[in-house]
Amino acid sequence: MDTTDDCRMEEMETENHQTVDFSTRLSDETLQYLSSEHPSSSCRKVNMKSRPRLLTTKSFPPYSQCIGGLGEDKDDNSEIDSEASIAHQPCLRYEEAIRKDRNEVAQGTEEKIELISGCARSEVKVKWRLRRKERLGGSCEMWPDELERVRWSGKRRVEENRKEISQDDNDGEEATNTDRKHWRSKPSNGEVEKKEDNEDVVGEGGGSEEKPGRKTEGAEEMLGMRGESTAPQWSSPLLSKLLHSSTSSCSSINLSSAESDEVFSEGEDATSKRKTFKRSRSWKTFLTMMQWSLKRQSSWVQLAGHQGNFQLSEGGDVLKRYSEGEAMCLDNLMKDPLRPFVPQYFGLVTRGEHCYIRLEDLLSGLRRPVIMDCKMGVRTYQEDELLKARTKATLRSDMYQKMVKVDPSALSAEEHAQKGVSKWRYLQWRDMTSSTSTLGFRIEGIMMEDGSIQRDFRKILTLAQVTEALLYFTRSQMNILKAYHSRLIALSDALKISPFFRSHEVIGSSLLFVHDHSTKASVWMIDFGKTTPVPDTSELQHNIPWAEGSREDGYLIGLTSLITSLSQAINMASWQQEDSSGEEMVK
Ligand SMILES: Nc1ncnc2c1ncn2[C@@H]1O[C@H](COP(=O)(O)OP(=O)(O)OP(=O)(O)O)[C@@H](O)[C@H]1O
Numbered sequence: 001m002d003t004t005d006d007c008r009m010e011e012m013e014t015e016n017h018q019t020v021d022f023s024t025r026l027s028d029e030t031l032q033y034l035s036s037e038h039p040s041s042s043c044r045k046v047n048m049k050s051r052p053r054l055l056t057t058k059s060f061p062p063y064s065q066c067i068g069g070l071g072e073d074k075d076d077n078s079e080i081d082s083e084a085s086i087a088h089q090p091c092l093r094y095e096e097a098i099r100k101d102r103n104e105v106a107q108g109t110e111e112k113i114e115l116i117s118g119c120a121r122s123e124v125k126v127k128w129r130l131r132r133k134e135r136l137g138g139s140c141e142m143w144p145d146e147l148e149r150v151r152w153s154g155k156r157r158v159e160e161n162r163k164e165i166s167q168d169d170n171d172g173e174e175a176t177n178t179d180r181k182h183w184r185s186k187p188s189n190g191e192v193e194k195k196e197d198n199e200d201v202v203g204e205g206g207g208s209e210e211k212p213g214r215k216t217e218g219a220e221e222m223l224g225m226r227g228e229s230t231a232p233q234w235s236s237p238l239l240s241k242l243l244h245s246s247t248s249s250c251s252s253i254n255l256s257s258a259e260s261d262e263v264f265s266e267g268e269d270a271t272s273k274r275k276t277f278k279r280s281r282s283w284k285t286f287l288t289m290m291q292w293s294l295k296r297q298s299s300w301v302q303l304a305g306h307q308g309n310f311q312l313s314e315g316g317d318v319l320k321r322y323s324e325g326e327a328m329c330l331d332n333l334m335k336d337p338l339r340p341f342v343p344q345y346f347g348l349v350t351r352g353e354h355c356y357i358r359l360e361d362l363l364s365g366l367r368r369p370v371i372m373d374c375k376m377g378v379r380t381y382q383e384d385e386l387l388k389a390r391t392k393a394t395l396r397s398d399m400y401q402k403m404v405k406v407d408p409s410a411l412s413a414e415e416h417a418q419k420g421v422s423k424w425r426y427l428q429w430r431d432m433t434s435s436t437s438t439l440g441f442r443i444e445g446i447m448m449e450d451g452s453i454q455r456d457f458r459k460i461l462t463l464a465q466v467t468e469a470l471l472y473f474t475r476s477q478m479n480i481l482k483a484y485h486s487r488l489i490a491l492s493d494a495l496k497i498s499p500f501f502r503s504h505e506v507i508g509s510s511l512l513f514v515h516d517h518s519t520k521a522s523v524w525m526i527d528f529g530k531t532t533p534v535p536d537t538s539e540l541q542h543n544i545p546w547a548e549g550s551r552e553d554g555y556l557i558g559l560t561s562l563i564t565s566l567s568q569a570i571n572m573a574s575w576q577q578e579d580s581s582g583e584e585m586v587k
């Protein structure tokens with residue numbers, strides 16, 4: 001075992017014993033789970049065991065490695081409990097509509113709201129108002145109580161679903177037959193809710209009872225995605241040097257389940273048997289198709305963060321290793337105006353001996369997604385980390401090695417002699433040598449539509465370089481740039497009125513930018529693992545520099561930089577368009 005391992009072990013030992021009691025702030029559902037007897041006790045603790053980070057510049061590890069356990073779930077013991085799910089569908093279509101909306105931020109144009117036949121008039125009004133507000137970048141309201149009470153009849157859901165599917169068919173001009181088959185068999189959300197295979201659903205926290213709309217990615221799509229690789233050209237030599245694209249590979253799941261046996265009672269006559277058979281058969285076929293659809297191909301990828309932290313559930317949700325602090329934040333966020341900017345949180349599940357938080361997959365429904373992860377704030381370490389470094393510093397040789405590799409002169413003679421640095425020292429150095437400390441955010445990674453991933457953006461320091469990165473990331477597509485811009489403006493409005501934001505120090509959280517070749521583009525707040533509440537008496541401003549003890553995170557400094565940079569990118573893209581149309585005319 002080398003020094004690195006020694007240090008890591010030492011730190012892991014200390015960290016593993018840390019247990020933080022956030023229980024007073026958890027939702028009733030989560031609390032109930034935590035206090036009940038359960039096979040896994042891992043949810044009780046903050047599991048801080050270090051896990052390796054994803055590699056910086058090498059190609060993205062195979063999908064199966066990123067989301068350990070995927071594809072291993074061969075046992076199909078899933079149950080479909082339609083009755084139960086029907087009883088748990090408050091404002092199902094409404095949520096779906098909002099979700100769709102959030103994924104498809106329209107650029108300036110206000111789409112005509114599709115009025116769902118039979119939908120209560122008052123509900124349509126509320127929906128429309130909310131949609132308009134979101135589109136205009138206005139503040140976001142909490143879900144109105146009246147909508148929470150709405151229940152939809154099965155028939156109506158099926159009709160709507162059909163409508164949506166035909167709409168989807170029109171949208172997905174490149175959809176393969178396989179895609180279409182998947183899409184058609186897609187159940188209406190939660191119409192029949194599937195209990196996760198091999199998972200115990202341990203707490204539907206966050207008040208989100210229904211599942212979001214999910215769309216199916218075909219196998220062909222996945223293969224196609226890996227097949228082509230178009231290396232984009234950066235206009236600046238510095239940035240083009242930064243980008244050594246490497247193609248990632250993702251595996252996918254494709255499990256199907258057999259139909260159940262048909263059983264008839266003794267006394268039935270032949271005709272009624274036939275009828276019953278037909279009915280039950282079509283019903284079972286329907287269920288089977290749905291099961292198959294739920295276990296569909298997925299295009300989920302992990303762009304940044306710790307390796308081994310994630311799994312993908314068979315229902316298509318993202319499972320992230322549980323931490324008490326993050327679960328607490330998500331619980332709160334589901335009741336906050338920031339909810340439309342955060343993946344839906346479906347509570348806790350256990351898999352094997354580990355506990356996970358279950359999140360909406362933000363890539364669901366996107367074809368060949370293009371993703372960018374921006375870590376927000378002027379610092380990425382918690383104040384505790386600084387205190388630890390002063391009092392009982394654990395030296396990390398792995399972090400020392402990372403520093404030596406980039407800039408040996410950044411280390412003092414003492415640090416060279418120790419061959420180790422504290423985590424705070426490393427994180428602070430990372431912040432100072434990237435755009436974090438100056439612009440209030442840094443790009444952690446970008447994945448382009450061909451699957452190539454770049455994670456080393458440490459040389460991006462100025463706003464002009466960020467703008468260039470944005471032009472590269474969006475391929476200067478005006479509609480995408482504008483969609484991101486308006487989404488960030490809307491986020492900024494929501495942050496202003498968010499009780500959660502006022503009362504939390506947001507460290508190491510990211511904005512995940514996602515778009516695809518169609519009109520879908522959105523930005524989401526993710527990763528609340530290092531977000532902590534401040535004492536009741538204080539409120540944070542988020543737009544001033546940090547001073548020790550202030551707990552300010554500079555989140556809004558980062559958001560402002562991003563908005564400014566997007567405006568610049570929009571201007572540059574329009575000049576590029578003008579230039580090229582001018583050239584066309586000269587020809
Ligand atoms: N709900 C989600 N839907 C889709 N992708 C997600 C979702 N949550 C996370 N990801 C993917 O996983 C990556 C890492 O997420 P996250 O930052 O939450 O992990 P982490 O291990 O806590 O990261 P860190 O080490 O920076 O704290 C993101 O960059 C994104 O690609």
Ligand SMILES: O=P(O)(O)O[C@@H]1[C@H](O)[C@H](O)[C@@H](OP(=O)(O)O)[C@H](OP(=O)(O)O)[C@H]1O
Nearest residue numbers: 050051053306380402423427430508529530
């Ligand atoms: O940027 P890099 O070079 O990938 O360095 C990592 C990054 O700063 C992470 O934010 C941090 O995890 P946390 O945010 O969870 O602290 C991780 O610490 P770790 O190695 O202790 O996990 C670092 O190794």
